[in-house]
Amino acid sequence: MNTEQSHKEDPLTKKERNRSNFVREFVQSYNEPDYILKIYEAEIPKLIVHFWDDLTQLPQDVNECIESWKILEQSGFDFQIFDEDSAREFIKTHLGYRFENAFNLCYHPSMKSDYFRYSYIFVMGGFYIDADDVYHGTSIDHFFADGRLKLQPFCYDIESDQMVSSSDFVPLGADKWSWIFYFNTTPLIASRNHPIVGRVLLNATEALEKNQKEELPEVQATTGPGILTESILEVIAKEEHPEETMLILHDWEKISTSKWPLSYRNDKRNWRLSNQQAYQTSQQT
Incomplete structure (x- = not known):
């Protein structure tokens, strides 16, 4: 804890602060390894996967985001887009009843998309990107050369209620008492059976099962960046x-950014407006 923070009450629990500090130190001191471990030598399938819970009500502005990635077909990429029904069928077929039931316990489309991406990438490997992310045209071929998990770091400032630019939080030593460091769930790029993806899939499953008789669980902590970051910590915290x-x-925003504003962000399809609330599927497009 730095001097600035010591004069203020920490808004995070001790566990949350330790997790944030781990991510900060890892991100700011990151260096490419000298070699790739044998288990990650296999290339990742050049497959881009999207999810939208109801494709009959896909907003035009979201579809434009999805279409921005199609230029990569010229570079040998394939595309798949799943809705709630096809995602459930995939999980049922490849992972079984327990995981299908966990998917059914996701009460909001954002949770379903989180849970589905962990399921799909664990089983098949590939590249999952949110449907509202726009591709800017920079090559992504190098992300598929080895099977390591590729993730975007994020930093949120509680005091200003805004995201912190990567150019501000990535430099070594950058920190404020109000900053929370974590990993985003998009993009999610990895080889099949990656241990971190397997861990977050299991942790999300257990979290959903635990909360099924209580109040609706918090989205971020149950299927989103919170549980993803916690799972990463569990797997690699003790690795040298x-x-x-x-x-x-570090600089994913050069490749893709989440588009704001979009039509769906103004209604209950935006998880921030539906967090821990019953979700109605009939929404305006």
Whole structure:
């Protein structure tokens, strides 16, 4: 805890602060490994996967985001887009009843998309990107050359209620008492059976099962960046060279950004407006 923070009450629990500090130190001191571990030598399938819970009500502005990636077909990429029904069928077929039931316990489309991406990438490997992310045209071929997990680091400032630019939080030593460091769930790029993806899938499953008789669980902590970051910590915290397991995408915004504003962000399809609330599927497009 730095001097600035010592004069203020920490808004995070001790566990949350330790997790944030781990991510900060890992991200800011990251260096590419000298070699790739044998288990990650296999290339990742050049497959881009999207999810939208109801494709009959896909907003035009979201579809434009999805279409921005199609230029990569010229570079040999394939595309798949799943809705709630096809995602459930995939999980049922490849993972079984327990995981299908966990998917059904996801009460909001954002949770379903989180849970599905962990399921799909664990089973098949590939590249999952949110449907509202826009591709800017920079090559992504190098992310598929080895099977390590590739993730984008994020930093949120509680005091200003805003995201912190990567150019501000990535430099070594950058920190404020109000900053929370974590990993985003998009993009999610990895080889099949990656141990971190397997861990977050199991942790999300257990979290959903635990909460099914209580109030609706918090989205971020149950299927989102909170449980993803916690799972990463569980897998690599004691590793001497965690960079051998995952690659930090320090400047992902050069490749893709989440588009704001979009029509769906103004209604209950935006998880921030539906967090821990019953979700109605009939929404305006």
